[in-house]
Amino acid sequence: MDIARITIAPSTASQVHDWLRKRVQRGDLPPGMRISETEVASAIGISRQPVREAFIRLASDGLAEVRPQRGTYISRISVSAVLSARFIREAVEADLARAVAKARPGDLLDRMGDEIAAQHRADKAGSVEDFIDSDDRFHHLLAQAAGQDAVWADLERLKAQMNRLRHLSMRAFDRSFTIGQHRQILDALRHGDADAAEAAMRTHLRQMLAEVPQMAAAQPDYFTD
Amino acid sequence: MDIARITIAPSTASQVHDWLRKRVQRGDLPPGMRISETEVASAIGISRQPVREAFIRLASDGLAEVRPQRGTYISRISVSAVLSARFIREAVEADLARAVAKARPGDLLDRMGDEIAAQHRADKAGSVEDFIDSDDRFHHLLAQAAGQDAVWADLERLKAQMNRLRHLSMRAFDRSFTIGQHRQILDALRHGDADAAEAAMRTHLRQMLAEVPQMAAAQPDYFTD
DNA sequence: ATGTCTTTACTTGTATGGAAGTATGGCATA
DNA sequence: TATGCCATACTTCCATACAAGTAAAGACAT
Numbered sequence: 001m002d003i004a005r006i007t008i009a010p011s012t013a014s015q016v017h018d019w020l021r022k023r024v025q026r027g028d029l030p031p032g033m034r035i036s037e038t039e040v041a042s043a044i045g046i047s048r049q050p051v052r053e054a055f056i057r058l059a060s061d062g063l064a065e066v067r068p069q070r071g072t073y074i075s076r077i078s079v080s081a082v083l084s085a086r087f088i089r090e091a092v093e094a095d096l097a098r099a100v101a102k103a104r105p106g107d108l109l110d111r112m113g114d115e116i117a118a119q120h121r122a123d124k125a126g127s128v129e130d131f132i133d134s135d136d137r138f139h140h141l142l143a144q145a146a147g148q149d150a151v152w153a154d155l156e157r158l159k160a161q162m163n164r165l166r167h168l169s170m171r172a173f174d175r176s177f178t179i180g181q182h183r184q185i186l187d188a189l190r191h192g193d194a195d196a197a198e199a200a201m202r203t204h205l206r207q208m209l210a211e212v213p214q215m216a217a218a219q220p221d222y223f224t225d
Numbered sequence: 226m227d228i229a230r231i232t233i234a235p236s237t238a239s240q241v242h243d244w245l246r247k248r249v250q251r252g253d254l255p256p257g258m259r260i261s262e263t264e265v266a267s268a269i270g271i272s273r274q275p276v277r278e279a280f281i282r283l284a285s286d287g288l289a290e291v292r293p294q295r296g297t298y299i300s301r302i303s304v305s306a307v308l309s310a311r312f313i314r315e316a317v318e319a320d321l322a323r324a325v326a327k328a329r330p331g332d333l334l335d336r337m338g339d340e341i342a343a344q345h346r347a348d349k350a351g352s353v354e355d356f357i358d359s360d361d362r363f364h365h366l367l368a369q370a371a372g373q374d375a376v377w378a379d380l381e382r383l384k385a386q387m388n389r390l391r392h393l394s395m396r397a398f399d400r401s402f403t404i405g406q407h408r409q410i411l412d413a414l415r416h417g418d419a420d421a422a423e424a425a426m427r428t429h430l431r432q433m434l435a436e437v438p439q440m441a442a443a444q445p446d447y448f449t450d
Numbered sequence: 451a452t453g454t455c456t457t458t459a460c461t462t463g464t465a466t467g468g469a470a471g472t473a474t475g476g477c478a479t480a
Numbered sequence: 481t482a483t484g485c486c487a488t489a490c491t492t493c494c495a496t497a498c499a500a501g502t503a504a505a506g507a508c509a510t
Contacts, residue, residue: 008293011293053278056285061285068236084376084378084379087317087320087373087376088313088317088376088379090320091317091320092316092317094320095315148309148312150305151312154310157382
């Protein structure tokens with residue numbers, strides 16, 4: 001028998017936190033912007049306390065910075081933090097690719113192929129959001145295929161800063177190029193060629209090395225470090 | 226000229242947070258223990274609010290779990306989270322080892338050697354704390370030697386769960402064995418042998434694969450998953 | 451024009467009271 | 481003995497008031 005699924009109503013503070021986090025990641029609240037407990041509270045129609053606690057959580061996510069008695073600001077995107085997260089991603093996903101190339105789980109590889117098709121559709125439709133979502137699912141499926149689902153959850157935390165940057169860069173850079181790299185990775189995985197899969201993955205994730213400084217130079221007041 | 230170092234007095238909430246975090250990591254507050262805003266507040270002699278905010282931050286660290294209207298509990302150690310962090314560490318430090326083997330920065334390699342000596346002393350003196358601290362510095366120096374200092378900061382977050390486990394396992398397992406593995410890694414780095422360095426590092430970090438289930442079986446009510 | 455002081459309007463931090471939900475033990479009842 | 485109800489004593493959550501610090505504008509003397 002299934003265990004009954006009990007869901008409790010999420011607290012006001014956590015709802016505000018979710019709302020703010022999404023808005024920051026989508027770039028709706030730009031880096032450097034000042035936000036105020038009082039303003040947000042009165043805008044929503046609640047007291048300061050839940051908003052304040054949402055700010056604390058946002059700061060733990062690295063998305064905001066609370067300066068005592070001065071104000072709270074949306075974090076600027078740290079170039080070194082992004083590069084550090086990129087380094088970690090390359091190392092981890094290279095190992096994941098090797099593991100998947102050895103196991104070759106057919107169903108999950110098929111689903112990765114479906115995502116590539118979805119990315120193609122999103123590109124033609126010009127939907128940046130859909131593209132990014134499918135991109136995430138593609139890499140998530142890789143982790144699942146390696147039997148390391150929990151690893152993806154950890155990477156998600158590290159990707160917080162990268163995600164904001166992606167909403168900028170996806171508009172500026174060539175998406176069909178990304179799709180081609182995904183195809184190369186999947187081909188190598190299907191053939192069980194671990195070396196080729198690792199190489200393709202590393203090439204794919206090193207793409208960002210060139211893009212990040214370019215983005216930072218284009219909008220310097222959104223970045224730091 | 227140096228920039229003047231301005232330090233502001235940390236808020237009560239953040240002081241409580243630091244205090245609790247250290248106590249959790251050292252195992253002073255055992256997994257599963259119940260903690261209460263009111264109790265902690267009156268024990269310290271402050272109001273509930275700063276304590277409450279410290280709990281929120283502790284939950285963001287994954288070290289506590291706030292159950293609305295029920296109570297707040299020190300998180301049990303998630304076996305899958307530990308294994309996931311271990312997987313990431315192996316992948317990342319393998320790449321770091323390769324990079325260091327190519328660069329071979331003499332001064333930092335010397336300092337890594339100093340740490341091995343410190344570990345030997347701590348082992349003879351029977352000081353688990355000193356051993357763990359030096360162990361951390363050894364791996365931190367590896368990241369610095371690879372020019373990826375920021376990577377270590379990210380790994381620190383992931384290691385939160387691992388650290389608690391280490392305070393248990395270091396008492397149970399052979400530390401001289403660990404020191405020998407550190408020597409193998411450093412030797413390979415000094416010789417500039419990237420393949421050997423990576424292999425030694427992976428072997429070293431895979432040690433945990435055997436230990437974790439053993440620890441979990443020994444004290445099942447400290448673990449979950 | 452420039453520098454200094456004061457006022458004033460903000461900001462976040464802390465304390466406290468009460469609201470709402472939960473667990474538990476006692477007790478009446480079948 | 482077993483079951484259902486209920487009072488009670490908790491818990492976290494939210495609202496409110498006040499405290500303490502910051503910053504910027506303006507008055508005013510130099």
